[in-house]
Amino acid sequence: MRSRTFIPVLAAACISLLSCDRVSTEPQGPSRPSFITNGVVDGDAHPAVVLLVMDVGGKPAFRCSATLIAPKVVLTAGHCAGEPGEFSGMRIFTESDVQDGNNNYPFAGPNTVEAAAWHAHPLFTEAAFFRHDVGVVLLKKAVQLPAGQYGTLPAANQLDALQRGSATVFTAVGYGLQRINPVFIEAEKIRMSAEPHLIQINTPGFTGDFSLLLSNNAATGGTCFGDSGGPNYLGSSNVIAGVTSFGLNGNCAGTGGVFRLDRQNVLDFVTQYLK
Numbered sequence: 001m002r003s004r005t006f007i008p009v010l011a012a013a014c015i016s017l018l019s020c021d022r023v024s025t026e027p028q029g030p031s032r033p034s035f036i037t038n039g040v041v042d043g044d045a046h047p048a049v050v051l052l053v054m055d056v057g058g059k060p061a062f063r064c065s066a067t068l069i070a071p072k073v074v075l076t077a078g079h080c081a082g083e084p085g086e087f088s089g090m091r092i093f094t095e096s097d098v099q100d101g102n103n104n105y106p107f108a109g110p111n112t113v114e115a116a117a118w119h120a121h122p123l124f125t126e127a128a129f130f131r132h133d134v135g136v137v138l139l140k141k142a143v144q145l146p147a148g149q150y151g152t153l154p155a156a157n158q159l160d161a162l163q164r165g166s167a168t169v170f171t172a173v174g175y176g177l178q179r180i181n182p183v184f185i186e187a188e189k190i191r192m193s194a195e196p197h198l199i200q201i202n203t204p205g206f207t208g209d210f211s212l213l214l215s216n217n218a219a220t221g222g223t224c225f226g227d228s229g230g231p232n233y234l235g236s237s238n239v240i241a242g243v244t245s246f247g248l249n250g251n252c253a254g255t256g257g258v259f260r261l262d263r264q265n266v267l268d269f270v271t272q273y274l275k
Contacts, residue, residue: 042173042191043096048151048238049191049230051098051175052076052137053106055089060106063189065174065230066092067151067240071142073273074115075151076229077243077259078124081135086126090115090137098175098189105189116140121269131210133245133259134266135229136273151231151240153270154262159201159212159234159241168198169235170214172256174227174244196220196232199255212242212258224256232258 042049048068053060064080074092081087091114095101102110116139121132162168173193196214200207207213214232216224224247231240246257261267 078120174230176227
């Protein structure tokens, strides 16, 4: 299943926003939930974080979260950029409150910028998305922010020194669902943030050296459907440790998976678009 969220325009046959995209409760490998749960309204705290809409066949079909790392370069998950030919168009929405903002969601309009091109990591595949789950979106027009507000990349292998536990905190930001359970879904398109801590890193056979597991509970908050591609900042800095990538259950609880940006092959892929 995809953690990117279906857009109702193309999901008319679904009972609700997520009913076509719910993660199976059966035991399985990483699936893709992505939103901020048990978080706070972000407001103007992270203006580099934007909502990303992806078109299929010329019509809006999915949404993710993403981060401006330069005026015309947006960082997101590989499964939000997709395989070649998977998406026919993309655009970002820059308002913190897209739900009640001045826009034409999910179509182009005020406070939106169309994409000129988009690329997932060259080794990305939908079949094993979590291994190379990073992508970039190149914009047709620049989004100007103060220099210190763009997201920045970590140094190579910077995260290897992190210690597991509640003292190693991240700031997760995104536009995903705020709540999901068998009887209730809260899915306002508002930028939210949470402060999960590090659960697993460099775990043989699971996170490997390419992902992290962060907490996802009522105390720390976490990520869910629609947060895919959004940043997990290191502490309160603007350094993006990784992008929201996967979850392990359909209720977006327990832990959230993050794709690491500090590996050299990932940095090489992203930085070529910053030159």
